[in-house]
Amino acid sequence: MIKKKCIGCGIELQFEDKNKEGYVPEEKFLMHDNLLCQRCFKIKNYGENLVNNFGREDYLKEVSESVKKSDIILPIFDIIDFEGSFTEEILDFLRDYRSIILVNKIDLMPDFIHPAEISNWIKDRLAEEDIVPDDIAFISAKSKYGINGIIRKIKNIFPNKNVKATVLGVSNVGKSSVINLLLGNNRITTSKYSGTTLKSINNKIPNSEITIIDTPGLIPDGRVSDFISAESGLKLVPAGEISRKTFKLEENQVFMFDAFCRFKVLGNELLESGSKPIFSAYTSKSVKFHVTREERVKDLLNGSFFEILQESEKENYFKNEFVNCEVEIEENEELAIAGLGWINVKRGPLKIKLEIPKQVKVIVRPSIFKNKK
Numbered sequence: 327m328i329k330k331k332c333i334g335c336g337i338e339l340q341f342e343d344k345n346k347e348g349y350v351p352e353e354k355f356l357m358h359d360n361l362l363c364q365r366c367f368k369i370k371n372y373g374e375n376l377v378n379n380f381g382r383e384d385y386l387k388e389v390s391e392s393v394k395k396s397d398i399i400l401p402i403f404d405i406i407d408f409e410g411s412f413t414e415e416i417l418d419f420l421r422d423y424r425s426i427i428l429v430n431k432i433d434l435m436p437d438f439i440h441p442a443e444i445s446n447w448i449k450d451r452l453a454e455e456d457i458v459p460d461d462i463a464f465i466s467a468k469s470k471y472g473i474n475g476i477i478r479k480i481k482n483i484f485p486n487k488n489v490k491a492t493v494l495g496v497s498n499v500g501k502s503s504v505i506n507l508l509l510g511n512n513r514i515t516t517s518k519y520s521g522t523t524l525k526s527i528n529n530k531i532p533n534s535e536i537t538i539i540d541t542p543g544l545i546p547d548g549r550v551s552d553f554i555s556a557e558s559g560l561k562l563v564p565a566g567e568i569s570r571k572t573f574k575l576e577e578n579q580v581f582m583f584d585a586f587c588r589f590k591v592l593g594n595e596l597l598e599s600g601s602k603p604i605f606s607a608y609t610s611k612s613v614k615f616h617v618t619r620e621e622r623v624k625d626l627l628n629g630s631f632f633e634i635l636q637e638s639e640k641e642n643y644f645k646n647e648f649v650n651c652e653v654e655i656e657e658n659e660e661l662a663i664a665g666l667g668w669i670n671v672k673r674g675p676l677k678i679k680l681e682i683p684k685q686v687k688v689i690v691r692p693s694i695f696k697n698k699k
């Protein structure tokens with residue numbers, strides 16, 4: 327029996343079971359090549375969010391197998407959700423293989439930031455993990471920025487050689503979108519929902535000796551966006567430039583990061599000048615920030631002020647185990663919350679008591695953007 331693969335998601339095609347992955351009608355299977363499975367057809371034409379039966383281990387195995395066959399890896403990180411996309415599994419691959427790091431979605435950065443300004447920040451984060459990539463490229467699949475540079479960088483490292491390059495990263499960072507741009511067509515299925523690519527997909531980049539391999543998205547731990555429904559999760563993914571708002575809080579005031587987490591400002595006697603800490607919060611435009619008193623928190627959470635989580639979903643979210651932790655964030659540092667956003671301290675230190683689901687990844691890091699405005 328001949329084997330054929332879906333060009334959109336990489337799954338092996340079959341015509342026996344309509345409800346299983348990889349289905350195409352028998353006559354199509356027999357008569358045509360370059361086929362799209364039924365699932366890809368529905369995603370491409372109707373934007374549906376179709377769940378599949380693959381899990382974390384299946385994806386990791388698939389990625390590992392492609393990586394083993396490659397000369398170089400191209401891990402993609404999301405500049406806006408860097409912590410959500412910077413995972414141990416990817417760092418492990420980076421320790422073992424040559425790499426060009428692709429930092430995607432730079433179209434979502436505030437307009438006063440130039441990518442070159444964050445180059446050292448990325449290098450420092452990698453150096454902390456003992457990783458020195460061959461190169462770093464700042465790109466945007468949306469605005470097509472930096473795409474040709476990727477091919478140039480690969481050719482610089484491997485002149486006159488057939489090269490296999492595997493693109494990898496957590497789900498939804500834009501792996502397939504970037505590869506489609508490199509190929510100059512839209513053959514691979516992309517979607518706003520996670521879990522679109524199911525298997526590795528090999529393609530030759532036109533007019534080059536480079537085989538570029540797409541892989542399924544690795545499933546990260548600890549993104550707030552993964553604790554809620556796919557539909558609500560989309561609201562945490564910025565559709566345009568991220569929003570930024572600056573705050574100066576009194577002691578005991580509570581800052582609410584929508585309904586997702588909150589913190590109380592602890593005594594500000596830490597500021598020698600006697601002035602209050604100032605911080606900016608960054609997130610997607612649909613996420614609401616709110617400052618209130620502790621007594622009001624419950625009512626706000628129970629009411630309809632915060633709009634992303636509707637009733638039953640809110641109930642489920644608050645079934646997660648929450649922790650209370652004291653955190654001190656120095657001036658020019660920030661508190662990053664995977665899958666949600668970050669708090670950048672402009673005048674500090676900012677000492678807080680943070681209440682957040684235990685499983686969410688929270689990190690204090692040096693500021694990604696220098697404060698200018």
Ligand SMILES: Nc1nc2c(ncn2[C@@H]2O[C@H](COP(=O)(O)OP(=O)(O)OP(=O)(O)O)[C@@H](O)[C@H]2O)c(=O)[nH]1
Nearest residue numbers: 467468498499500501502503517518521522523543
């Ligand atoms: N704003 C912005 N959105 C992007 C960019 N690149 C990709 N996206 C969007 O991110 C979403 C995911 O894109 P995909 O290319 O399907 O991502 P993927 O990494 O292949 O996802 P999986 O196959 O599920 O692992 C889509 O809604 C894209 O339009 C970018 O540079 N900027």
Ligand SMILES: [Mg+2]
Nearest residue numbers: 501502522523
């Ligand atoms: Mg994909």
